[in-house]
Amino acid sequence: MEGVSKLFRKSAKRAKPSSALPEGLCRQFSLAEIKIATNNFNDELLVGEGGFGRVYKGFIDDCNKTVAIKRLKLKPGQGLVFEDLRTKVVLLCQLRHPNLVPLIGYCIDEGENILVYEFIVNGNLFRKLYYTDHDEHDRLSWKQRLRICIGVVRALHYLHTGVKHTIIHGDMKPANILLNKKWEAKLSDFSRFVSDSTMLDTLGYVDPECRITSGLTDKSDVYSFGVVLFKVVLGKMHQWRLISLAQKGEREWSFNKKIDPYLKGKIAPECFKVYMDIATSCVQHEGKDRPTMNEVEVGLEHALELQESADAAIKDGEYYCPIDEYTCNDFWGFASPAIVEYTSSSSLPELEEFLSDSDSLREYI
Numbered sequence: 001m002e003g004v005s006k007l008f009r010k011s012a013k014r015a016k017p018s019s020a021l022p023e024g025l026c027r028q029f030s031l032a033e034i035k036i037a038t039n040n041f042n043d044e045l046l047v048g049e050g051g052f053g054r055v056y057k058g059f060i061d062d063c064n065k066t067v068a069i070k071r072l073k074l075k076p077g078q079g080l081v082f083e084d085l086r087t088k089v090v091l092l093c094q095l096r097h098p099n100l101v102p103l104i105g106y107c108i109d110e111g112e113n114i115l116v117y118e119f120i121v122n123g124n125l126f127r128k129l130y131y132t133d134h135d136e137h138d139r140l141s142w143k144q145r146l147r148i149c150i151g152v153v154r155a156l157h158y159l160h161t162g163v164k165h166t167i168i169h170g171d172m173k174p175a176n177i178l179l180n181k182k183w184e185a186k187l188s189d190f191s192r193f194v195s196d197s198t199m200l201d202t203l204g205y206v207d208p209e210c211r212i213t214s215g216l217t218d219k220s221d222v223y224s225f226g227v228v229l230f231k232v233v234l235g236k237m238h239q240w241r242l243i244s245l246a247q248k249g250e251r252e253w254s255f256n257k258k259i260d261p262y263l264k265g266k267i268a269p270e271c272f273k274v275y276m277d278i279a280t281s282c283v284q285h286e287g288k289d290r291p292t293m294n295e296v297e298v299g300l301e302h303a304l305e306l307q308e309s310a311d312a313a314i315k316d317g318e319y320y321c322p323i324d325e326y327t328c329n330d331f332w333g334f335a336s337p338a339i340v341e342y343t344s345s346s347s348l349p350e351l352e353e354f355l356s357d358s359d360s361l362r363e364y365i
Helices: 004-009 031-037 082-093 125-130 142-161 191-195 218-234 239-247 269-282 293-313 329-342
Strands: 046-050 053-060 065-072 103-109 112-118 177-179 185-187
Touching (some): 031 065, 031 103, 125 218, 142 177, 142 293, 218 269, 218 293
Antiparallel strands (some): 046 053, 065 112
């Protein structure tokens, strides 16, 4: 792609300045401004797309600020009147947490519904786990992954308990965990909240209770985050392969054969035990049996402390096959009802389904 400046030389006209809402926290953009920021939604600026719309890299304030502009694609029955959408967006603009992607503003104009976010430079966790080159320097270390998970759970804890009215994220998955230049987690995509959607469209991460109640709760986020925890340690190995093995009664198998190969020899056994206990508790079939985000946060922080202590104690920096001796029986008695009851073997999704465009292969926010 040629320089960004060249893209924007094509349009010399300027839109009128955006108006600020009374709260002074959220900018209201006109569609003309958005079109200038994206060079009329130029495909060369498209950085991702998913079930809720397309995301463009954009430039505002005389091209001095880079933003991510999400053009919502609302399906039949999802449309909101201006005031409903405006009210929700204003609420999101007031959220302040270091592990949330800041929402800068919005555009509701000429039938378009658009959200404007801060641009996060290092993409999302899904791409980092699946599409990283073999160069070890380009891989996320185990402690980096732990810190990313801790950042995400802090953001979810804030949404659940740190605001006046609980906010359910509702679409927790690696594609919605963005990484800044320091590889810190930034939770993104409140499209489901903004659109009032109850669609269960993210295969594999959906709380099984939602299939019965068709409603999202804070424990729905806990369940989805538990699936993310499995994904973080398994890497390209899909988490539902683990479920399939459990359903077949194959419980005496080594996790060392299932985790991301890059992590072998790098996870302290005591850290791994705590981490897997947390992950399995999150995916309990019934919401009442799952922990709160605060409890998950405390547990993951403890796991990181154990890893750091173990790293400081060993001389050569590697753990020799610690997980070979740690079969799923060590924690499975606690978790198997949750995972096994989630779905029947005949309904287990195939890996290819998870790698489709609908699973945010190209999704950014």
